Amino acid sequence: MGHLTHNKNRPKYLDLRRIHLPLTGIVSILHRISGALLILALPFMIHLLQLSLRSEQGFEQARLWLDGVLASLFLVVLSWAMAHHFFAGIRYLLMDLDIGMERTHAVVMARAVLFAEAVVLVLLLGWLL
Amino acid sequence: MTLRAGGVRPWVLQRLSALYMALFLLLAVPAAWLAEPLDFSTWHAMFTRPWFNVATTLFCLALLGHAWVGGRDILLDYVHPPGLRFALLGLLGLFLLSMLVWLLGILLPLMGGVA
Numbered sequence: 582m583g584h585l586t587h588n589k590n591r592p593k594y595l596d597l598r599r600i601h602l603p604l605t606g607i608v609s610i611l612h613r614i615s616g617a618l619l620i621l622a623l624p625f626m627i628h629l630l631q632l633s634l635r636s637e638q639g640f641e642q643a644r645l646w647l648d649g650v651l652a653s654l655f656l657v658v659l660s661w662a663m664a665h666h667f668f669a670g671i672r673y674l675l676m677d678l679d680i681g682m683e684r685t686h687a688v689v690m691a692r693a694v695l696f697a698e699a700v701v702l703v704l705l706l707g708w709l710l
Numbered sequence: 711m712t713l714r715a716g717g718v719r720p721w722v723l724q725r726l727s728a729l730y731m732a733l734f735l736l737l738a739v740p741a742a743w744l745a746e747p748l749d750f751s752t753w754h755a756m757f758t759r760p761w762f763n764v765a766t767t768l769f770c771l772a773l774l775g776h777a778w779v780g781g782r783d784i785l786l787d788y789v790h791p792p793g794l795r796f797a798l799l800g801l802l803g804l805f806l807l808s809m810l811v812w813l814l815g816i817l818l819p820l821m822g823g824v825a
Contacts, residue, residue: 616780623777623809631816633750634757640750667735670728677725708743 608691612669615662622659653710660705664698724779727772734769757820764821770813774806781806 602610633643646652672694675681681690745752756762781802789795 613780613784616777617784620777620781620806627809627812627816631812634754634816634820637750640753667732671732674725674728 603688604691604695605687608669608672608694611665612673615666615669618658618662619666622655622662625655626659647709656709657706660709661698661702664701664705665694668694668697668701720779720782723775727776727779730772731769731776734765734772738765754820757817758822760822763817767814767817770810770817774810774813778803778806 629643629646632639634640647656672681672690675690681687742748745756757766782799785795785798785802789798
């Protein structure tokens with residue numbers, strides 16, 4: 582083992598500039614980030630639900646707010662988080678069934694997640710914005 | 711529920727809630743899409759129908775349980791000092807519980823078209 586400790590060129594695996602996260606790893610970390618975003622957005626979403634169900638005026642207020650610029654940004658981020666969390670979550674459910682565990686299949690599935698999320702994101706934003 | 715990462719019960723809760731939410735969204739989002747023009751009376755009436763109200767309330771329960779397991783996993787993986795970890799877990803729990811009370815206060819009074 583001595584030669585390992587004397588090798589000055591051995592890679593530092595915690596050097597963030599040298600770590601290249603594989604596609605499957607990117608999909609996984611984005612699943613966590615999107616989940617955390619969805620939790621943080623809960624008060625805003627529940628507030629909008631409450632407003633929209635309170636009265637005719639409340640419903641219009643909620644609709645007007647959703648038409649604003651800030652809300653558009655909010656909708657883009659949340660729609661992405663929803664779409665990504667949904668498809669990356671289905672990937673986990675499939676992995677529970679031992680589907681996509683083999684390395685090449687795992688990459689194909691990670692690509693499929695990103696493709697499906699892009700399609701749904703475009704559809705969602707076309708509908709919402 | 712234990713505060714250790716992993717465990718079979720949280721795992722099952724996470725998977726079952728995910729399945730329920732996915733099914734609900736696959737049915738509810740296209741339904742809302744087709745219900746255009748979506749005005750206040752259609753929107754409000756949807757939530758007074760008992761089956762939709764119950765299904766939505768279950769969705770909220772599934773979501774908050776799912777958020778607890780996922781949020782707990784994130785905190786246990788990245789926050790190591792015991793005091794901070796415990797404080798943040800408590801904060802997450804209180805936050806999700808208050809969301810639950812808030813949601814039930816919105817949804818349950820609409821049941822059967824009372825409010």
